[in-house]
Amino acid sequence: MAKKVAVVTGSAGGLGKGIAERLANDGFAIVLHDINQDLLKETEAEFKNKGYDVTSFVGDVSKRDDQFNLVKHAVDTFGRLDVFVNNAGIEAVTPFMEIDEKELQRAFSINVFGMVYGTQAAATQFIKQGGGGKIISASSIAGHESYAMLGTYSATKHGVRSFTQTASKELAKYKINVNAYAPGVAKTKMWDRIDAEMVKHDPSLKPGDAFAKYSSEISLGRYEVPSDVANLVSFLASPDSDYITGQTILVDGGMVYR
Ligand SMILES: NC(=O)C1=CN([C@@H]2O[C@H](COP(=O)(O)OP(=O)(O)OC[C@H]3O[C@@H](n4cnc5c(N)ncnc54)[C@H](O)[C@@H]3O)[C@@H](O)[C@H]2O)C=CC1
Numbered sequence: 202m203a204k205k206v207a208v209v210t211g212s213a214g215g216l217g218k219g220i221a222e223r224l225a226n227d228g229f230a231i232v233l234h235d236i237n238q239d240l241l242k243e244t245e246a247e248f249k250n251k252g253y254d255v256t257s258f259v260g261d262v263s264k265r266d267d268q269f270n271l272v273k274h275a276v277d278t279f280g281r282l283d284v285f286v287n288n289a290g291i292e293a294v295t296p297f298m299e300i301d302e303k304e305l306q307r308a309f310s311i312n313v314f315g316m317v318y319g320t321q322a323a324a325t326q327f328i329k330q331g332g333g334g335k336i337i338s339a340s341s342i343a344g345h346e347s348y349a350m351l352g353t354y355s356a357t358k359h360g361v362r363s364f365t366q367t368a369s370k371e372l373a374k375y376k377i378n379v380n381a382y383a384p385g386v387a388k389t390k391m392w393d394r395i396d397a398e399m400v401k402h403d404p405s406l407k408p409g410d411a412f413a414k415y416s417s418e419i420s421l422g423r424y425e426v427p428s429d430v431a432n433l434v435s436f437l438a439s440p441d442s443d444y445i446t447g448q449t450i451l452v453d454g455g456m457v458y459r
């Protein structure tokens with residue numbers, strides 16, 4: 202039987218790379234994707250060296266055409282699509298009174314518009330194929346609870362949770378499951394940048410303090426690593442999750458309780 206095919210956006214590094222590697226080990230053919238062409242090519246070469254069935258596509262999730270072309274690339278290369286992971290996202294760290302139009306536009310266009318366009322592109326292909334499919338998106342603990350200095354970011358991740366619910370209700374008739382994962386505090390480049398920005402806005406903080414403070418609130422006593430998130434995404438991409446849809450599932454080591 203032909204391999205199932207998974208697309209993971211923003212998978213040149215960070216959580217997306219961990220998710221893509223786990224899905225490759227689960228037996229999927231993988232479409233890596235990112236806006237960072239150099240890092241994407243490095244990751245593609247690394248995956249090829251490991252023997253994974255992989256291709257890559259450079260794109261910007263905030264551009265609707267790019268998202269549809271990404272799905273086209275997956276189908277042209279591997280013949281079908283089974284799983285689409287809307288992972289790409291950016292942070293925004295700003296005191297509420299200083300949030301401006303530029304920040305709102307940039308964060309919403311990537312985190313929310315990108316998720317909507319990716320979901321539309323994947324669902325269009327799933328409906329054409331006629332056999333259902335899985336759409337899995339990156340929300341956050343900040344999609345369940347809003348944080349100081351992370352107002353814009355938190356609103357975008359609440360948006361992902363909201364669109365996950367709506368899309369799941371409308372796409373259920375096509376046997377398309379739409380769910381989201383909500384990580385907590387993972388030590389990726391994103392958190393390095395959040396930490397640096399928080400220091401700039403709060404003179405009482407030194408580098409590493411914000412990350413240490415957030416991490417200290419994790420019940421299981423350690424920060425998150427990509428495989429923690431990938432374990433959940435693997436489940437959501439598998440038939441074991443066929444009866445779950447519209448959910449934004451926390452994978453945070455115990456920080457936010459819903
Ligand atoms: N790191 C963390 O603690 C948490 C992360 N998340 C979410 O998980 C997802 C992945 O986060 P990380 O791996 O930590 O971030 P990261 O910044 O380490 O990696 C994100 C990747 O997405 C790519 N990307 C950014 N904008 C893009 C665009 N417009 N189009 C295509 N690719 C783009 C980047 O080039 C990068 O390779 C994000 O949606 C983030 O909001 C959620 C909760 C916690």
Ligand SMILES: CC(=O)C(C)=O
Pocket residue numbers: 292341342343351384385386391395
């Ligand atoms: C990066 C993130 O999603 C946080 C702080 O919850």
